[in-house]
Every structure is written in C-alpha cells, then in structure tokens.
Amino acid sequence: MINFVIKEDKSGQIIDQVKRVVTVITSVVLIVYIVVAAGVIGWMVWENSRAKKTTVDTSDVIKQIQDLSAKEIVIRNLADRANLVESFLGERGDSSQSAYLLGSPGNKIVSWNYVLGGAEVVSVAASQPAELKVYMDYLGEKYVQVRTEKVEWTPENGWKGIFDVTRKKGAT
Amino acid sequence: MNTGLNRFKISDWVWIFYPLIVVTFIIVSAGYLLGSGSTSIQVLLSKQQKTDDQQNQLSKLKLKLETLKSADTDQEGQKLTQLLVAMPPAKRVWYLLEAVNKSASDAGVLINQFNGNVGDVKEATASATVSGQITPTDQTQKTMSLNVEFAQMDFPSMTKIISELEGDLPLVKVKKVDFTLSKTTIDLEGGWGQLIKPSLDATLPLPNYIVISQRALQHIQGMSDLTTLN
Numbered sequence: 048m049i050n051f052v053i054k055e056d057k058s059g060q061i062i063d064q065v066k067r068v069v070t071v072i073t074s075v076v077l078i079v080y081i082v083v084a085a086g087v088i089g090w091m092v093w094e095n096s097r098a099k100k101t102t103v104d105t106s107d108v109i110k111q112i113q114d115l116s117a118k119e120i121v122i123r124n125l126a127d128r129a130n131l132v133e134s135f136l137g138e139r140g141d142s143s144q145s146a147y148l149l150g151s152p153g154n155k156i157v158s159w160n161y162v163l164g165g166a167e168v169v170s171v172a173a174s175q176p177a178e179l180k181v182y183m184d185y186l187g188e189k190y191v192q193v194r195t196e197k198v199e200w201t202p203e204n205g206w207k208g209i210f211d212v213t214r215k216k217g218a219t
Numbered sequence: 220m221n222t223g224l225n226r227f228k229i230s231d232w233v234w235i236f237y238p239l240i241v242v243t244f245i246i247v248s249a250g251y252l253l254g255s256g257s258t259s260i261q262v263l264l265s266k267q268q269k270t271d272d273q274q275n276q277l278s279k280l281k282l283k284l285e286t287l288k289s290a291d292t293d294q295e296g297q298k299l300t301q302l303l304v305a306m307p308p309a310k311r312v313w314y315l316l317e318a319v320n321k322s323a324s325d326a327g328v329l330i331n332q333f334n335g336n337v338g339d340v341k342e343a344t345a346s347a348t349v350s351g352q353i354t355p356t357d358q359t360q361k362t363m364s365l366n367v368e369f370a371q372m373d374f375p376s377m378t379k380i381i382s383e384l385e386g387d388l389p390l391v392k393v394k395k396v397d398f399t400l401s402k403t404t405i406d407l408e409g410g411w412g413q414l415i416k417p418s419l420d421a422t423l424p425l426p427n428y429i430v431i432s433q434r435a436l437q438h439i440q441g442m443s444d445l446t447t448l449n
Contacts, residue, residue: 069238070237121295123426125298127417132306132390139391142393
C-alpha cells in the first residue's frame with residue numbers, strides 16, 4: 048500500500064536544535080574561559096608587581112645595611128675576637144688546677160711532668176710507704192685513671208712514689 | 220532531486236563559525252598564556268618561588284638592619300678593646316716575657332733562661348686576612364711560644380707561677396711543665412690572633428655577637444691586665 052501523505056521535513060528543526068545547543072555550550076565555555084584567563088592574567092600582573100616590589104625593597108634594605116658597614120665591621124670583629132678568646136681558653140687546659148690537686152694535701156712533690164692534653168707523671172716523697180698509699184688513694188678520688196709507675200727507697204732520700212695520672216674527674 | 224539543494228542557504232550555516240572561532244581563540248590564547256616565553260605557567264611558578272625566597276631573604280635583611288641600627292658602636296667597641304687585650308692582634312712577646320718575670324718575681328724564683336719561638340711579628344692592620352682565607356698551615360705557623368727554665372724551687376712556688384700565668388692578660392697557655400726540685404722548665408704559648416677583615420656581604424647574617432662576647436668577657440673577668448702595667 049502506497050502512503051500518499053506528504054512526509055514532513057524535520058531536518059530544519061533538528062539543525063535549529065543543534066545550533067541552539069552548540070551556541071549555548073560555546074558561550075558558556077567562552078565565558079568560563081574568559082573568567083579563568085582574566086584570573087590568570089591578574090595573577091601574572093600581581094606576581095610581577097610583587098617581584099618588582101620585593102626587588103626594590105631588597106635593594107633599599109641592602110643599601111641601608113651597606114651604609115651601616117662601619118657598625119657591621121665592629122660587630123663582626125667583636126664576634127671573631129670573642130670566638131678566638133673562647134677557643135684559646137677552651138684549648139689551654141688547666142695546669143694550675145692540676146698542680147693544686149696534686150699538691151694540696153701537703154705532700155712533698157719532688158717532680159711533675161705535665162703535657163697539655165696528655166698524662167701527668169708525679170713523684171712524691173714520703174717517710175713511710177703508708178703515706179704513698181694514702182696519696183695514691185687521694186689521686187684515685189681525683190683522677191679517672193691512676194697507675195703506680197714505681198716505688199723507690201734510698202737511704203739518702205727515703206721513700207718515693209711515681210704515679211701516672213690521666214683525666215681529672217668531672218673534667219670534660 | 221533539486222529540492223534539497225535549492226533549500227541550502229549559507230546564511231543558515233554562519234553560526235557554525237561561532238564555535239570554530241571560539242575554539243581557535245581558546246587554543247591560541249591558552250597556548251600563549253600557558254606555554255610560551257615569560258608568560259608560561261612554569262616560568263611564572265618558578266618566578267613565584269624566587270619571589271618567595273627573595274621575601275624570606277628580605278625578612279632576614281630587615282632583621283639584620285634592625286640589629287645594626289640598635290647596636291651601640293661605642294659599647295661594642297669597648298668590649299672589642301677588652302677582648303683585644305686578651306688576644307692581641309699581633310705577637311706581643313714583651314707581655315709574655317713580662318708575665319713570666321712578674322710571676323717568677325712574685326714567687327721569689329730566679330729564671331735561668333728564656334728560649335722563644337716568636338716568628339714574624341706583624342702588625343695586624345697590614346697583614347689582616349680576609350675571612351675564610353686562613354688555612355690550617357697558617358694556624359700552626361702563628362703560635363708564639365716560649366720555653367722558660369726556672370732555677371730551684373718547690374712545688375707550691377711552681378703552682379703559684381703557673382696559676383699567675385693563667386690569670387694574666389694577654390692570655391697564656393701552659394703547654395708543658397717539667398718540674399723537679401733542681402730546675403723547672405715550662406713551655407708557654409702566648410695568645411694572639413690576626414685581625415680578620417670581615418666579609419661585608421650584606422646578605423650574610425650577623426653573628427650572635429652579644430651572647431658570644433658576653434661569655435668571653437665573663438671568662439676573662441678578673442684576670443690581671445699586664446698591658447696597663449708600667
């Protein structure tokens with residue numbers, strides 16, 4: 048059976064619909080893009096001006112610091128000299144404290160060999176061996192390591208003890 | 220057959236140029252904004268990082284400037300003078316000799332001999348080195364040492380001598396003592412240190428000079444200043 052009803056041409060309507068959709072989407076994309084691009088451009092401008100301002104401020108502060116260079120020389124020399132003094136004091140040990148420690152009980156020290164940073168060898172004269180024992184005990188209280196090198200007796204000089212001591216207690 | 224062709228009009232299809240132009244515009248402009256030359260995002264991000272770093276540096280510089288402005292040059296200069304007495308800028312062997320003579324005299328002990336290794340005695344201003352130029356070899360060559368032989372003395376006298384030497388300014392280091400009842404030799408080192416020309420790079424931070432100098436001054440407080448003796 049043949050249909051003689053005239054078929055309606057809908058292609059024009061479809062094209063209009065597509066046109067409307069494409070136009071709307073394009074407009075939305077364009078607006079969003081313009082907003083984003085404006086933001087990016089604004090950020091670029093702000094970033095550039097911030098960089099310029101920072102550079103100018105830095106140069107200005109450096110100039111002011113350079114104007115105060117005389118003060119800076121005094122300050123740096125002061126700090127250098129203070130460090131030098133501290134370093135010298137830190138390295139010089141305490142020979143006098145060692146001498147006080149070794150001689151303080153009233154014992155008769157007959158020889159003492161001291162080397163900065165090294166072991167000390169001390170010889171003490173005594174009338175009895177017991178005095179040497181007391182002195183060694185005393186050294187044990189004051190030094191980390193005490194070693195009896197030698198004990199001597201001669202009719203002319205009597206008793207003599209030679210002790211090797213290392214590192215005072217409490218010293219760093 | 221000709222019906223469809225007759226109905227096609229160009230004006231009906233002009234709208235298609237709108238999305239085409241927009242897409243082209245977006246591609247071209249975004250390409251320029253994001254990817255080319257000084258406007259590329261990467262360049263801008265690195266620039267932002269550089270500016271942030273520069274601002275951090277600026278904060279430190281401002282702090283340094285404030286410190287410099289608030290520093291009292293007269294007061295710090297006096298402290299420097301005191302510390303220069305403790306560690307003179309040149310080898311002042313005469314003070315070392317005076318320290319030894321004075322301590323021996325106070326202990327009532329005679330000196331048999333001096334033996335010094337003084338080296339070049341340079342004025343610091345002429346030979347000052349720039350910060351960072353001192354090598355370990357320079358450090359070892361710059362000691363001012365003195366070997367002193369004392370005549371007969373007892374241990375308390377010797378203790379008094381080295382105690383006095385350690386309490387003198389300029390500073391003295393007792394490096395070696397060989398004490399016997401017949402004679403005593405003491406190796407000494409006199410403290411000194413060349414002035415170092417400070418590097419005046421404005422971006423270098425200042426040392427914590429107040430604390431450092433205060434600590435050093437406390438350590439030398441009460442010591443006997445030989446430079447003021449006639």
